[in-house]
Amino acid sequence: MINIAVMGYGTVGSGVVEVIDTNGERIAQRIGDALNVKYVLDIRDFPEDPIQEKVIHDFETIISDDEIQIVVEVMGGIEPAYTFVKRSLLAGKCVVTSNKALVAKHGAELLSIAKEKNINFLFEASVGGGIPIIRPLNSSLTADEIEEITGILNGTTNYMLTKMFYEGADYASVLKEAQDNGYAERNPEADVEGYDACRKIAILSSLISGQQVDFEDIYCEGITQITVEDMRYAKAMGTTIKLLASSKTHAGRLGAMVAPCMLYPDHPLYNVNGVFNAIFVHGNVLGDAMFYGSGAGKLPTASAVVSDVVEAAKNLNRNVMTMWKEEKLRLEDKSSMKRRFFIRMKGNVEEKIEDIRYSFGDVEIVKVDGLDGEFGFVTPIMMEGDYDTRAKSYEDQILHMIRIED
Amino acid sequence: MINIAVMGYGTVGSGVVEVIDTNGERIAQRIGDALNVKYVLDIRDFPEDPIQEKVIHDFETIISDDEIQIVVEVMGGIEPAYTFVKRSLLAGKCVVTSNKALVAKHGAELLSIAKEKNINFLFEASVGGGIPIIRPLNSSLTADEIEEITGILNGTTNYMLTKMFYEGADYASVLKEAQDNGYAERNPEADVEGYDACRKIAILSSLISGQQVDFEDIYCEGITQITVEDMRYAKAMGTTIKLLASSKTHAGRLGAMVAPCMLYPDHPLYNVNGVFNAIFVHGNVLGDAMFYGSGAGKLPTASAVVSDVVEAAKNLNRNVMTMWKEEKLRLEDKSSMKRRFFIRMKGNVEEKIEDIRYSFGDVEIVKVDGLDGEFGFVTPIMMEGDYDTRAKSYEDQILHMIRIED
Structure with a gap:
């Protein structure tokens, strides 16, 4: 039997318990062992819910219980999630999370601890809810x-x-x-x-x-x-x-x-x-x-969390995740990114077209019936920075700019 | 270094070699070791192609070379692919294939040999070309x-x-x-x-x-x-x-x-x-x-094959695939499957509608301008068998039936 602790009994946490209840038999086949939710950590009590007998209020119960091999963090927010997750990994427990804020901020460090300990830090549910994307x-x-x-x-x-x-x-x-x-x-x-x-x-x-x-x-x-x-x-x-x-x-x-x-x-x-x-x-x-x-919702997100639990259970002492280094990537500057731009402009197209062509090149005009006193146009492919330069001269005339994804 | 043999230098086989050439560095990072195409098995020679120095014509070269850890089968067809794949697995070599005919017919047996040998038989490219579906x-x-x-x-x-x-x-x-x-x-x-x-x-x-x-x-x-x-x-x-x-x-x-x-x-x-x-x-x-x-194409299919090679390389002595038993599944009989049906019928809707309603229930009529002497209708949800029964009475009047996927 593989014992897990679920930290947070909100929407996703209760979904995780429900998914394991509903599909427990099939999940056990896939792991080759049964999953057992031993603890649910929450500051609240749930007297009307059968989960109550597993509810604990102190994280120390989880960290000090050697039977807990996988910790599911679905509390959200950075703290205390970060501290709990880091301590769990350092104690040799696999961690599964749906917490995008935590992963975006501390993913590199947490992955590296998991690698060192030869265990796993998995976060399929943090992006795209139920859509498998991290593992693919x-x-x-x-x-x-x-x-x-x-x-x-x-x-x-x-x-x-x-x-x-x-x-x-x-x-x-x-x-x-x-x-x-x-x-x-x-x-x-x-x-x-x-x-x-x-x-x-x-x-x-x-x-x-x-x-x-x-x-x-x-x-x-x-x-x-x-x-x-x-x-x-x-x-x-x-x-x-x-x-x-x-x-x-x-x-x-x-x-x-x-x-x-x-x-x-x-x-x-x-x-x-x-x-x-x-x-x-x-x-x-x-x-x-x-x-x-x-991309969201109680059960789809819980499905992704539980699929990570299955992956963690199948790889209890074997690190499987791609790493990303803590070293920061220097992103391409926004100003040099290229695309076409759609611009809505005040005024009369006939009066302005020559001027616009001078600034933006060979634009494509868009007129919408009933929208008077304005017109739209699509620029050729250009850099964001070059757009910004030109937009400045038309600041009081541009109603809105929307990027085009080709 | 991980040595592989590619069996078949047709569209997919040459794509596999191309993908490994093009992305070899990144692939090596992911595996933690370099991939080397040691042999390419084909009945033909390719004198104009640098691959020629690796071309062999005898499968025995592959099976007897202990350095070959992964065999890629992209020949297609059942034989000799089946014999080569089975012998490779029995010899403890992982096999990756894109061969849907082989997998559909012998998948269960080949998976079970792989499991016994604690190696892998992988076939991502056999369904959906480059689309990841088997591993998800x-x-x-x-x-x-x-x-x-x-x-x-x-x-x-x-x-x-x-x-x-x-x-x-x-x-x-x-x-x-x-x-x-x-x-x-x-x-x-x-x-x-x-x-x-x-x-x-x-x-x-x-x-x-x-x-x-x-x-x-x-x-x-x-x-x-x-x-x-x-x-x-x-x-x-x-x-x-x-x-x-x-x-x-x-x-x-x-x-x-x-x-x-x-x-x-x-x-x-x-x-x-x-x-x-x-x-x-x-x-x-x-x-x-x-x-x-x-779903097809040289490079997308080769991408899926090589992703299996990476998976095999990361799990050289560890079986990771779901099994399917050789025991045959009894499928639901077609006649009890339920859906709506669209039917094109000869004749005049006004004359036939009462009769059709008697047979098919509350149907929805479809008329297309310019298609005279016929009409269409959509049945309520019904079993295939019940449709067949009714269709018999209208055999000479039904022009075509197309199923509706709701």
């Missing part, structure tokens, strides 16, 4: 140089953008609706400002580069400025708008960014709608691949 | 009961159906075009009759059930009967037609089938176009997931 990167896409990972990594914002696109609703009303039905938090900042997606792309960037990528170094723009008018332009152009978190390597330099982008229908991420997440990967020999599924 | 099933989706796998598993037919749908072309002309540009063989039977997809879903069904699923037991219908008119109905209904290979578990019984099906836009496989493949998976706790990518 670690053990399936191993023949390739991964040149790009671009993901829709936040279900809340994807739900909101989908509603705005298909129903023409405005940002404020879809946010309220998302909050009312539980898809968005009362304080939605982490989602709508892109911070959640940013931590996840930092983790993926660290994994593919093998070095520490700090999320603070990644340019991050949320969806709060996306308007009904933007969506009308998107439709007129045959595109949709998605919050993309991406990491691309050009000439050996990795550039990462989180921003709302226009996507054309031939992009595999174009049709990822509602609360679903998806991760597009381009390998130098594999070509394009995509992984799609539930 | 083996080591990522391990917390779930997999209740459904439905895939677009053949690129040739998907390319043809995509052309027919978007361009209104007929079967014969898209087949000719696919043959002219190398997407389809001169003898296209294995693709267009669904046999290729059938072997692949047999492998996936064996893996998720843990028992032998013979492809001969799976009902298999190809795309040769799909017409321009069928596509017009599909468009009118807001659906598309895809060749689906699927395996679904109801009440503990697994039913498998290969057939062209109508799909609605909310299905994750709806937008999988051209030569791309994708595999939809439903787990009882994970919910829906999908894996998308290049």
Whole structure:
């Protein structure tokens, strides 16, 4: 029997217990041994729940119990999660976590302790919820140089953008609706400002580069400025708008960014709608691949956590994860990243076109019926820095700029 | 250094050598040791190719060389591949293959030899080309009961159906075009009759059930009967037609089938176009997931083969694959599988509607402008057997039946 401790009995923690209850027999077949949840650590009691008999309030019970071989950290936040996880690993216990903040900040150190101890620190659920992506990167896409990972990594914002696109609703009303039905938090900042997606792309960037990528170094723009008018332009152009978190390597330099982008229908991420997440990967020999599924939710996330528990149980004394070094990766400067830009500008296109062509080159004009006093245009491929230079001269005329993902 | 032998220097075999040449450094980092292609077995010589110095014509060279730890079988066909693979495994050499015919027929036996010898028999490239699916099933989706796998598993037919749908072309002309540009063989039977997809879903069904699923037991219908008119109905209904290979578990019984099906836009496989493949998976706790990518092609397939070589190299004396027993699984009888059916019928809907409602229940009529003398209808959910019973009475009136995948 393999004894585990679950730290945190919130949504994901109770899901983990439920998944092990529901599929315990099949899971035991796969491990070749039964899984037993010996402790559940929480500051609360759950008198109405049969879990209560396993509830403990003191982490010392876990760390001092030699029977506990795997610790599941689903508390969230940096502290006390970090201290508990580090102490568990140092005590020779495998750790599985769904905590993206913890992994983004301390992943390199925790992986290196696990390697030293010849055990595992696993975090499949920290990115993409139930979508298998960390393990495929670690053990399936191993023949390739991964040149790009671009993901829709936040279900809340994807739900909101989908509603705005298909129903023409405005940002404020879809946010309220998302909050009312539980898809968005009362304080939605982490989602709508892109911070959640940013931590996840930092983790993926660290994994593919093998070095520490700090999320603070990644340019991050949320969806709060996306308007009904933007969506009308998107439709007129045959595109949709998605919050993309991406990491691309050009000439050996990795550039990462989180921003709302226009996507054309031939992009595999174009049709990822509602609360679903998806991760597009381009390998130098594999070509394009995509992984799609539930990016959040109690059971999908718990499924990913428990799959890590199975992996840890099958490799109790054998380190299997790719490392990333604590040494920080110098990211490509945002200003040298290249792409096309869509710009909405005040005024009359006939009066301004010559001037715009002088500044931006051979642009493509977009007009939307009923949107008077403004027009849109798409620039040729140019560097972010060159865009910024030009945008300055039109500061009071640019209504909005949205990047295009080709 | 890890020495490998590549058996077969055709498209995939030369791709394997190319991938190892191109990404050798990164691959060596991941393994912690360098990979060396020591032999290439082929009946031909390649005097213009630097590979020539490694070409051998006798399998005995491989089997008798203790330095060869991993054998890559990319010859295709059952013999001599089966004999070579079995002898390699019995000699304690790991085997990696892309050979779906071999895996579908002898997978259970070869896996069991590998397990006995504590080595590995790996076959990621046998299903879905470059799409990681075998290893994710083996080591990522391990917390779930997999209740459904439905895939677009053949690129040739998907390319043809995509052309027919978007361009209104007929079967014969898209087949000719696919043959002219190398997407389809001169003898296209294995693709267009669904046999290729059938072997692949047999492998996936064996893996998720843990028992032998013979492809001969799976009902298999190809795309040769799909017409321009069928596509017009599909468009009118807001659906598309895809060749689906699927395996679904109801009440503990697994039913498998290969057939062209109508799909609605909310299905994750709806937008999988051209030569791309994708595999939809439903787990009882994970919910829906999908894996998308290049289902064939030299480098994507070679990428999957080499990722197996990396896995084998990291686990030289340690069996990591899920087993499936040689004991045959009794599949659910086709006649008890349930779904909706779309039927094209000769004649006048007004005259026949009462009669059809009497036989099929509350059907939904579909009319396409310009298709006179016929009409279509969609049945309620019913068993295949019950459909067959009813279809008999209308034998001379039914123009075509296409299944609906809801």
